[in-house]
Amino acid sequence: PAPGPLQGKKVLVSAGPTYEDLDPVRFLGNRSSGKMGFAIAAAAAGMGAEVTLVAGPVHLATPAGVQRVDVRSAAQMHQAVFAALPADIYIGAAAVADYTPRQPAVNKIKKSSESLALDLMRTPDILAEVAAQTQALQLVVGFAAETENVAGYARGKLEAKRLDMIVANRVGIADGGFESDSNAMTAYWKDGERAFASAPKTELARQLMQLIVERLQA
Template sequence: AILASIRAMLTAPLGEAQTATARFGQNPPPLRGKHVLITAGPTHEPIDPVRYIANRSSGKQGFAIAGALAALGAEVTLVAGPVTLATPPGVRRVNVETAREMADAVEAALPADAAVMVAAVADWRAEATGQKIKKDKGGLEALPLVENPDILAGLAKSSKRPALVIGFAAETEKVVEHAKAKLARKGCDWIVANDVSGDVMGGARNRIHIVSAAGVEDWPDMEKDAVARRLAQRIADELTD
């Protein structure tokens, strides 16, 4: 029986290599057969061949959620902006750089049962030039910006809309109020609002509020890994009700 069990593990699809059976003792894993799409990390928007606009998203929270969902048995597609984090076991990773590349990768990954949009997508991009902008030729007084596609809102109104669409919001003030407005504006099911007024992004912990039509859940300050496991379980509960 042990040999058969080992043989089954070795021949199982990658997504089942670390299942809830092993890590949380749930059998069968609650998200077996479910496809969850996650975005994580920043985007980089080129200004010219050497300069770009970036943001301070570390990708840690999104990667942790991807790993936690895989651990619950989900088939996970992780669309990752430019970060050097290791891919969690059992997760299919697609690397992108810009918001437009991320939008394309999200579209290509559908259909999915749930989508968790954690990436800090640049709202604007600069019109990229082929040559480096030279300071001695007058340079720039202001950088012309163009609005990027809204990946979350686009997904929420897509004909291939996942049953559960979750957005993230990093806020420095009026966290829940802004999250409620974002929930309505984007047409998603939950906003996971992250209060970054303390240490901004990149730290190890997050203080989370889950905002949905049902109300607001305030979670205590937790390690990002603990946030990821709790959120993965909440998603499992929602998808398997």
């Protein structure tokens, strides 16, 4: 690892979407490209951390010095994250599916009736489970992707999931959020917040990692 303020720290980052299979040819996914999480992994490695990056299906090169584990579904991401623990810092930037088909079809679902209902069940909340670990991490950071009431929902998730920090971004807008190379976001913790103005995700990741170093020392 490079010399830096995170030398000796183990940082675990999740990135990208998950794909939940409906049948052998179809899945439920989302628009996450993985760019935000990959930039965070690169920034943490640049600050001297030992970084493991659990990545959903994305088309991105592995950042230098980062150990990458590829997964597809929420269940696989859950397993890979827990296999990579213990860590000092967890940063959940992945857009994990909240629901998955209860029983993926063995064969391709055939077109027949006029409508089709899917039977979905909740996936485990990886972030909340990591935050509830008995072997406590020093800092657990979640993301909140919201289309409205960004601050309110973010603070709600900070408390409900017992996180040390949540980073909220607005999604469903033309520039920023999913897929885009740039983003704007606000980090919230118990007694503070910091807004990050719109910038390339690589730059935002460096600023966020600097804040995380400050909060570790606080």
